Amino acid sequence: MESLRERKKERTRQAIADAAISMFLARGFEQVSTADVAASVEVSKPTLFRYFPTKEDLVVHRFADHIGEHARVVRARAGGERPLAALHRHFREGLARREPVTGLCDEPAVLAFHRLVFETPSLASRVADIGLQDVGSLAAAFAEAVPGASAARPRLLAVQVIAVHLALARANWARLADGRPAADVHDEAAAEAADAFALLGDGASGSGF
The missing domain is CATH 1.10.10.60 (Homeodomain-like)
Structure with missing residues (x-):
């Protein structure tokens, strides 16, 4: 029953x-x-x-499955793989699979859903809030991965990773919304992601992340 x-x-x-x-x-x-x-x-x-x-929950509940995903990627990474490298790899693989969460999915229903989210201020704000829910879990995963890190550094880096992920996804969606097919955008999106994670890596240089 x-x-x-x-x-x-x-x-x-x-x-x-x-x-x-x-x-x-x-x-x-x-x-x-x-x-x-x-x-x-x-x-x-x-x-x-x-x-x-x-x-807003009527819409953004679709993002619930991704809460905690960044922390899971860091914890499940292969031995010897740095946390930022694992996160970059995961995003790159998502681009190749056309995962909606990367913004690089040109299925009409997904494009329309992303337009609804990104062009409605209250929904875009809630998505950003959901991202912030990931900061704590990702910071904890970073701290576990690099035990000698200062107390503040894992959280500060987690905030940057979440913000970068959202910015990349939104930029990818904008390209598709302009009428470009995902296949044509993929290499550009992958290069932008590589640059973004390189910048994160430069900022965390020497800290083990």
Whole structure:
């Protein structure tokens, strides 16, 4: 019974989110109210807010799977591989796979979703906030990787890594939004990522990161 109940809750949650994103894409985030979304799936507003505490959560929940990803990459790196090198490799591999989180995915649905996020100030702000949630876990992973680092350095570097990742993803999406196919943008995106991680590495030179 508990399993059935949980599956029903997940179906309801997914139905609410799918309806919301569809409506936001069609009419704009500001033009659709939470009452509109609730009515479209025949649930009450209190029910909607039990699943999604804010209107922005109806969209940005799609990023939840990536929370903690940077720290996982650092902890799972091969022996001898430096943390920044592992993060660069992971981003580079994401570009090759056209992972949406890298911004280099030209599937129409993904492009439209990224346009909704990046061109809606409150959503872009929430995505940045989600990135900040990763700072603590990444800083902890950095501190484990380089035990002799000063107390402040792992956190300062983590902030920079998260900011760089978001900036790279947004730049990649902007290129695709201009009509360029991902295949044509890939080499440029990879070179920009290499430059970004080189800059991070220069800043952390001699510290073991």
